[in-house]
Amino acid sequence: MTPLSRTLPNWSPEAIVFDCDGTLMDTERHWQDARTRAFRDFGLQTPPGFAERAKGVHYLDCGRLMAQETNKPDLASDFSTALLSHFMSLVAEDPVTMPGASEFVRLCWHRLPLAVASNCPMEVVDESLLRAGLRRYFRHVVVPTVQRDFDESHETPDDQSEQPVRPKPWPDVYSRASSLCGVAPRSALAIEDSLPGVESASRAGLRVLGVGPLPKEGSGQADAWAPGLDSEQVLSWVRMRVPVRATDSDEPRKNRGPA
Structure with a gap:
């Protein structure tokens, strides 16, 4: 430092x-939970170390990254939509x-x-x-x-x-x-x-x-x-x-x- x-x-x-x-x-914990839920929506597991790679990344770029790392290129848009939906629900429940x-x-x-x-x-x-x-x-x-x-x-x-x-x-x-x-x-x-x-x-x-x-x-x-x-x-x-x-x-x- x-x-x-x-x-x-x-x-x-x-x-x-x-x-x-x-x-x-x-809210980083909300993003992490949202990513986990989005992966689960499609029956997938979160790739190891994904949270660190996704930190600070725009949610649309994150959706593309999720699709790339799970070899599901056609799901990029769906991942982004699910990610944002889960995140907004989590923030509404727990704004800290x-x-x-x-x-x-x-x-x-x-x-x-x-x-x-x-x-x-x-x-x-x-x-x-x-x-x-x-x-x-x-x-x-x-x-x-x-x-x-x-x-x-x-x-x-x-x-x-x-x-x-x-x-x-x-x-x-x-x-x-x-x-x-x-x-x-x-x-x-x-x-x-x-x-x-x-x-x-x-x-x-x-x-x-x-x-x-x-x-x-x-x-x-x-x-x-x-x-x-x-x-x-x-x-x-x-x-x-x-x-x-x-x-x-x-x-x-x-x-x-x-x-």
């Missing part, structure tokens, strides 16, 4: 963009935040703009954050707007609002989120728990704080890695480097809808 004090000592972000699953919401996430978000909200960049569909992110009482703190939520494969040569319109937003590890969700917050990517901090998310944020030009257990492959392109949002080192860094804003001192409106 790279200490925060060595990588972000004198730098103050102008916005923070959070991943949702595994960073704000304790990651340790320290609620307190950290409230601490940061008094200081600078916050956004969420997720690979999940909008209805999943909104429902999770609403049930956890966190949706009101985020000015913007950015999710992929396209579900097909892209390559580097794909042309997009000049109008930013018309450009498709590709899933992580593409940089699009983080680029769009920082833009909506009104800051340059280099002035924003991304908080992520998975290597595909870290790669996405890094490619977009954000500095990246990884949180949670360090992946087996290491910290990747993260600038620093901490055990969680309840880490005293992380909390102290925010209090020291990010001043409280002079306005917006009250709680945000509870009925604030999606951005």
Whole structure:
């Protein structure tokens, strides 16, 4: 783990963009259960080590991976549909935040703009954050707007609002989120728990704080890695480097809808 004090000592972000699953919401276990149930729907067993390979992967890509690893290429779409259906049911039954996430978000909200960049569909992110009482703190939520494969040569319109937003590890969700917050990517901090998310944020030009257990492959392109949002080192860094804003001192409106 790279200490925060060595990588972000004198730098103050102008916005923070959070991943949702595994960073704000304790949903990775729901994804794992959903994958297991989806495999069982088709009479199949979960391949060994699949949970690690699927972490942070968009659910459509995960469906394709499930089909590939079980030699059932024709089931890719069916796997994706079953996976999302099971996941949404599990989230609705048990919306739980990651340790320290609620307190950290409230601490940061008094200081600078916050956004969420997720690979999940909008209805999943909104429902999770609403049930956890966190949706009101985020000015913007950015999710992929396209579900097909892209390559580097794909042309997009000049109008930013018309450009498709590709899933992580593409940089699009983080680029769009920082833009909506009104800051340059280099002035924003991304908080992520998975290597595909870290790669996405890094490619977009954000500095990246990884949180949670360090992946087996290491910290990747993260600038620093901490055990969680309840880490005293992380909390102290925010209090020291990010001043409280002079306005917006009250709680945000509870009925604030999606951005």
